[in-house]
Amino acid sequence: MIGRNKSQADPADKDAHQGPGESGPSRRSLLAAAGAGSLGIAAGALGHAAFAAGPAAQAPASDVVEFHGPHQSGIATPMQDRMHIAAFDVTAESRDELIALLKDWTAAIEHLMRGADVGEFGATGGSYDAPPEDTGEAIGLSASHLSVTIGFGRSLFENSKGPRFGLEGRIPAALADLPHFPGDALEEFRSGGDLVVQACADDPQVAVHAVRNLARIAFGRARVRWSQIGFGRTSSTSTSQATPRNLFGFKDGTANLKAEEQRALDEHVWVGDATGKEAWMNGGTYLVARRIRMHIETWDRSSMREQENIFGRTKREGAPLSGGTEFSEPDFAMAGRGGPIMPVDSHVALAHPSANKGVQMLRRGFNYTDGSDGLGRLDAGLFFIAFVVDPRTHYVPMQNTMAKSDALAEYLKHTASGLFAVPPGTTAGGYLGQSLFV
Numbered sequence: 001m002i003g004r005n006k007s008q009a010d011p012a013d014k015d016a017h018q019g020p021g022e023s024g025p026s027r028r029s030l031l032a033a034a035g036a037g038s039l040g041i042a043a044g045a046l047g048h049a050a051f052a053a054g055p056a057a058q059a060p061a062s063d064v065v066e067f068h069g070p071h072q073s074g075i076a077t078p079m080q081d082r083m084h085i086a087a088f089d090v091t092a093e094s095r096d097e098l099i100a101l102l103k104d105w106t107a108a109i110e111h112l113m114r115g116a117d118v119g120e121f122g123a124t125g126g127s128y129d130a131p132p133e134d135t136g137e138a139i140g141l142s143a144s145h146l147s148v149t150i151g152f153g154r155s156l157f158e159n160s161k162g163p164r165f166g167l168e169g170r171i172p173a174a175l176a177d178l179p180h181f182p183g184d185a186l187e188e189f190r191s192g193g194d195l196v197v198q199a200c201a202d203d204p205q206v207a208v209h210a211v212r213n214l215a216r217i218a219f220g221r222a223r224v225r226w227s228q229i230g231f232g233r234t235s236s237t238s239t240s241q242a243t244p245r246n247l248f249g250f251k252d253g254t255a256n257l258k259a260e261e262q263r264a265l266d267e268h269v270w271v272g273d274a275t276g277k278e279a280w281m282n283g284g285t286y287l288v289a290r291r292i293r294m295h296i297e298t299w300d301r302s303s304m305r306e307q308e309n310i311f312g313r314t315k316r317e318g319a320p321l322s323g324g325t326e327f328s329e330p331d332f333a334m335a336g337r338g339g340p341i342m343p344v345d346s347h348v349a350l351a352h353p354s355a356n357k358g359v360q361m362l363r364r365g366f367n368y369t370d371g372s373d374g375l376g377r378l379d380a381g382l383f384f385i386a387f388v389v390d391p392r393t394h395y396v397p398m399q400n401t402m403a404k405s406d407a408l409a410e411y412l413k414h415t416a417s418g419l420f421a422v423p424p425g426t427t428a429g430g431y432l433g434q435s436l437f438v
Contacts (some may be wrong), residue, residue, distance in 0.1 A: 007423060013390065022250070036406075039254045053185070063144065065143075067113045070424060071425045073425075073431065074147035074148060075285060076265060077147045080146075081202060082230065082366075083200045083207060083229070084229050086225075087105060087197075087350065088195040088215075088223060089194050089222065089225045090194040092221040092222065095165040102434075103235055105431075109150075109210075110141050112146055114414075117139075124139075135209065137212075137232075141209075144203040145202050146199065146206050146207065151195070151421055152195060152196075153194050153195065153196065154419070155193070158171065161287065169277050171391060172281055174421075176419075177419070178391065181399050184403075184414050185415055186416060189225075190226045190291060191417045196287065196418065197210075197214055199412075204284055208229070230367070231366065231368065233365075234253060237258060238258055238260065239260050248294060248299055256361075257363075268388065269285050270285055270389065271285060281421060281423065283423075285389065285419075286387065286390065286391050286420065288384070288419055289383070290384040291414070291415045292381045292383070292412050292415070294381035295411045295413060296380055311348060321346075322334045332352075350402050351406075357398065359397075361386040363386045365384040366383050381412070387422070
C-alpha cells in the first residue's frame with residue numbers, strides 16, 4: 001500500500017486545523033519529498049495536508065489567491081488567462097444533502113486554491129484498493145492563482161414541480177430568467193443549471209483539475225449539465241493588466257471595471273443593501289454567462305474600414321475613432337463624413353455607460369474554440385461572463401439595445417445563456433452559500 005489508510009491515521013492528526021491565513025504545502029514541494037526516498041510517507045502527508053494543513057511547507061504566497069473574505073474569489077480577482085466553467089443539475093432531493101455538497105465543495109476549493117490535493121489522503125495516499133481521493137493530474141503543479149466561484153441558478157429554488165430544498169420565498173427578485181433577446185439561438189443543453197462553478201487559473205490543467213474534482217465530489221448529488229473551457233481572457237480586471245484581444249483581433253474590455261475601483265464595484269457589482277428574504281445576497285453579486293459564437297470566416301473577409309467602424313476603435317492601438325489613445329474618452333459628437341466619426345451603431349457607442357444610464361459591468365469573459373462544424377467553419381468565439389449588482393438594470397437593457405442595433409451583431413450568434421446568484425464569501429469554519437440556509 002502507498003501511504004496510510006484512514007485506519008492508520010494518527011488520532012492526533014485529526015485535531016490539527018489550519019489557522020486563518022495559513023497555506024498548505026504546494027504539490028511541487030510534496031512531490032519532491034516523495035522523490036527523496038520517502039514515497040509512502042510523503043503520499044500520506046500529502047493527503048493529510050490537504051485535509052488539515054499545518055503551517056509547514058507553505059505554497060508560494062505569490063501563487064495563491066486568498067480563499068476567505070467578504071466576497072468570493074474569481075470576481076474582482078486579477079484576471080487569469082485560463083478558465084473552466086461548468087453548470088450542474090442537482091439530483092439530491094433533500095436540503096441536508098445539498099448543504100452537505102456545498103460543505104464538501106467548500107473544503108475542496110480551499111485545498112485546491114492553496115495548491116493542495118483534495119481529500120484526506122489526496123491523489124496517492126489512502127487505501128491501495130480504493131480510488132484515490134484526488135484525480136492527480138495536478139501533481140507537481142503550483143496553485144497557479146486558481147480562483148473558484150460558485151453560484152445558484154433560479155432552478156435551484158424552484159422548477160416545474162414547485163419549490164425545492166425548502167427555499168420558497170428566498171429567490172431574489174433579480175434572479176429572474178433572462179429574456180429571449182433578438183437574434184438568440186440558444187441551445188438548451190448549453191444553458192441554465194442549478195449550480196455553476198467557475199474555475200480560473202494561469203495553468204489550464206489546474207482549472208480543469210478543479211472542476212473535474214468538484215464534479216467527482218458531487219457524484220450522486222449533482223451532475224454536470226454543460227461546461228466550457230476558455231483559453232484567453234478578453235478583459236482586464238486590474239490596472240496592472242494590459243488589455244487583451246478577442247478573436248476578431250480587437251482590444252476588448254478597455255473600459256472594464258477594475259479591482260482597484262472599489263467605489264464603482266460597490267455601486268455596480270456588489271449587493272450591499274438587500275433586506276428581508278434577499279439579505280443573504282449581501283456581499284454577493286450576479287453572474288451572467290453567454291456563449292457567443294463569432295462568424296470568424298465572414299469577419300476575416302471584411303475590410304479594415306468596416307471592422308474599425310463596427311467597433312468604433314482602431315484595430316492596432318484600440319483608440320476611439322475620434323482620436324487619442326486606447327484610454328481616451330470617445331467623442332461621440334465629432335463630425336465625420338456623412339455623420340459622426342464614431343458611428344452611432346458602433347459597439348463602443350452602444351456599450352458606453354453614457355448610452356446605458358451610467359451602468360457598468362465587471363466583465364471576465366474568455367475566448368473559446370471548440371473545433372469546427374460540419375461545414376469546416378470554426379466553432380469559436382467569446383464565452384461572455386459579467387458580474388453585476390442587478391441584471392435587470394445592468395445587463396438586460398444593454399443587451400436588448402445591442403442585439404437590435406449593434407453593427408457587430410451581424411457577426412455574432414448567441415448559443416447559450418445562464419444567470420446565477422453568487423453568494424458572498426466565507427470565513428474560516430463556514431461554507432460557501434451558507435447565508436442562504438440560515
